[in-house]
Amino acid sequence: MQILCEGNITEKLFTRYNQLLAQHGNHKWWPADTPFEVALGAILTQATSWRNVEKAMDNLKDAGAFTPEEIASISQSALERLIRPSRYFRMKARKVRAFVDHIADRPMHVMFTQDVPELREELLSIYGVGPETADTIILYAAGKPSFVVDSYTYRLFSRLGWVTGRYNYDKLRALFMDNLPHDVDLFNEYHALIVSHGARVCHKNTPNCQECRLQTSCAYYQSSG
Ligand code: SF4
Known part of the structure; x- marks a missing residue:
């Protein structure tokens, strides 16, 4: 898997985060009591x-x-x-x-x-x-800062044009670990937002691009329009 994103990755990650937050709101995960x-x-x-x-x-x-x-x-x-x-x-x-x-x-x-x-x-x-x-x-x-990635993360960031090639958990996780402050609340919410976006908007087979706030910065959308 290759990381294609260049420039100020931290700033770009925060921009995507804020777009996702504007679309889905706060989650306060994980759904569990203990x-x-x-x-x-x-x-x-x-x-x-x-x-x-x-x-x-x-x-x-x-x-x-x-x-x-x-x-x-x-x-x-x-x-x-x-x-x-x-x-x-x-x-x-x-x-x-x-x-x-x-x-x-x-x-x-x-x-x-x-x-x-x-x-x-x-x-x-x-x-x-x-x-x-x-x-x-x-x-x-544990409430400690370790970023969680998954197939939703890969799908979203490959469509955005940030990554290409075969899914590699550690490389994808490093994109976030190396470029974001190690903040538990930020990691918690960012992962939850990516999951929500994958489940509600950026579907596997037919992404609902018309409803997506990341549209203008998405390589998949630009190439399909
Ligand atoms: S514009 Fe479409 S493909 Fe791109 S992130 Fe949004 S829903 Fe996914």
């Missing part, structure tokens, strides 16, 4: 929609299996059954179990005393925690 709930959602949302995650979460709540201790006390087959709506439920049940096992020895509040690089390294060492999940936990559960 750090563990953030981590659980981050694992369950891998390769599925948030709607499916909510169904799985509701099942866990209804079954009284919503805390690490409660999840540790149920069988693997029961866990699989409860999170079935989130798809890939057998693999995800193993991932949730691995995370619960890890925090039984290393509680989240203990892990969260580390700086971002060390915390990220520890999270990535847990089965089932990839870069996007790790950064989500760091940003939204």
